[in-house]
Amino acid sequence: MSAYRDEDPRIHDIKTRIRVVPNFPKPGIMFQDITTLLLNPKAFKDTIDLFVERYKGKNISVVAGSDLGGLWLVMDAHPVKKIVASFAPEIDGVVRIRSALKCTLLCPVVWALESVSFLLCYHWISSSACVPRLVSWRSSLSNSSAGIEARGFIFGPPIALAIGAKFVPLRKPRKLPGEVISEKYILEYGRDCLEMHVGAVKSGERALVVDDLIATGGTLCAAMNLLEISLKHDPIPCDIFCLRIIQTFVLIECTASRYYLSERAGAEVVECACVIELPDLKLPFSCWFHFLSLLTRKPVKRCSEENYIFLGRDEVSVIRVRVASLNADFAVILKLSKCLN
Numbered sequence: 001m002s003a004y005r006d007e008d009p010r011i012h013d014i015k016t017r018i019r020v021v022p023n024f025p026k027p028g029i030m031f032q033d034i035t036t037l038l039l040n041p042k043a044f045k046d047t048i049d050l051f052v053e054r055y056k057g058k059n060i061s062v063v064a065g066s067d068l069g070g071l072w073l074v075m076d077a078h079p080v081k082k083i084v085a086s087f088a089p090e091i092d093g094v095v096r097i098r099s100a101l102k103c104t105l106l107c108p109v110v111w112a113l114e115s116v117s118f119l120l121c122y123h124w125i126s127s128s129a130c131v132p133r134l135v136s137w138r139s140s141l142s143n144s145s146a147g148i149e150a151r152g153f154i155f156g157p158p159i160a161l162a163i164g165a166k167f168v169p170l171r172k173p174r175k176l177p178g179e180v181i182s183e184k185y186i187l188e189y190g191r192d193c194l195e196m197h198v199g200a201v202k203s204g205e206r207a208l209v210v211d212d213l214i215a216t217g218g219t220l221c222a223a224m225n226l227l228e229i230s231l232k233h234d235p236i237p238c239d240i241f242c243l244r245i246i247q248t249f250v251l252i253e254c255t256a257s258r259y260y261l262s263e264r265a266g267a268e269v270v271e272c273a274c275v276i277e278l279p280d281l282k283l284p285f286s287c288w289f290h291f292l293s294l295l296t297r298k299p300v301k302r303c304s305e306e307n308y309i310f311l312g313r314d315e316v317s318v319i320r321v322r323v324a325s326l327n328a329d330f331a332v333i334l335k336l337s338k339c340l341n
């Protein structure tokens with residue numbers, strides 16, 4: 001129990017207003033129904049107020065890792081195998097990941113040159129044009145708020161109005177009429193995809209993502225991926241990296257193929273705000289970002305030495321990882337090469 005929860009009676013009241021429906025929409029799911037919270041105007045207002053108190057007038061800090069010198073691809077062979085196995089092979093990118101892994105594990109020369117490749121790649125990344133360009137994403141002070149369909153639309157707009165931010169809907173496929181960018185993801189009871197209008201969020205804007213609930217974190221990660229990475233008009237050529245963590249040692253291997261980062265909004269997600277966090281869910285994969293769960297009332301940074309992979313569109317995956325032993329965050333862009341297939 002956090003001190004916040006004990007001190008603020010609004011939190012207790014909000015909790016009691018959320019109905020739990022067993023076995024919806026599937027057997028085994030304990031569905032957290034926020035419609036009963038909405039039936040009580042005071043509890044609904046308190047919910048919005050609590051978020052607004054946190055975000056209004058704050059110089060919001062960077063969430064995605066302030067050390068962009070750590071823009072590395074970090075992947076541990078064993079967790080990656082587990083992660084790959086947890087996805088169906090038809091999901092974009094998995095076959096390529098598996099191929100990359102196979103290539104990595106079977107090539108004795110690569111193993112022998114681990115430390116050399118690390119040093120070379122570290123040098124390449126440090127001196128690359130990528131880092132200054134990516135750092136420049138973080139300079140803007142403008143605010144926006146993005147809400148995830150459908151329940152994020154309930155909480156997002158009032159928060160946006162109260163903190164003086166624009167509201168950007170992240171919608172399920174084929175709902176937005178304009179040109180969109182999209183991101184597939186996996187959630188507790190299925191798979192889905194989020195879309196956002198191109199141009200709704202500008203590169204460098206600081207965004208708050210709002211949703212009712214975090215379970216696996218797949219939805220929030222998809223939102224983060226949509227909002228953060230964008231190089232549409234200024235593509236960066238990237239080599240391909242496969243990495244492993246050997247104790248505290250980060251290995252990067254690279255191939256010669258050149259790729260371009262995919263199109264995203266280029267905003268900075270300052271925090272993901274949700275009302276409910278499912279506590280005991282067995283996460284198939286987890287999240288690296290900061291999020292605030294209102295009922296827990298403590299900002300959580302879900303991270304460990306495990307490695308998390310989020311499949312992006314086309315051949316691009318974004319891996320976000322914290323390497324606790326290095327006491328550092330790594331936002332990582334993984335590019336998988338066709339030549340590894």
Ligand SMILES: O=P(O)(O)OC[C@H]1O[C@H](OP(=O)(O)OP(=O)(O)O)[C@H](O)[C@@H]1O
Binds near residue numbers: 186
């Ligand atoms: O952390 P995750 O495992 O991604 O799950 C959380 C998401 O699941 C629910 O939305 P859902 O996709 O059911 O859609 P809805 O809001 O349209 O009901 C919820 O509103 C979150 O957006």
Ligand SMILES: Nc1ncnc2[nH]cnc12
Binds near residue numbers: 215
């Ligand atoms: N258990 C749950 N209740 C409500 N919404 C959800 N979204 C994902 N898991 C959920």
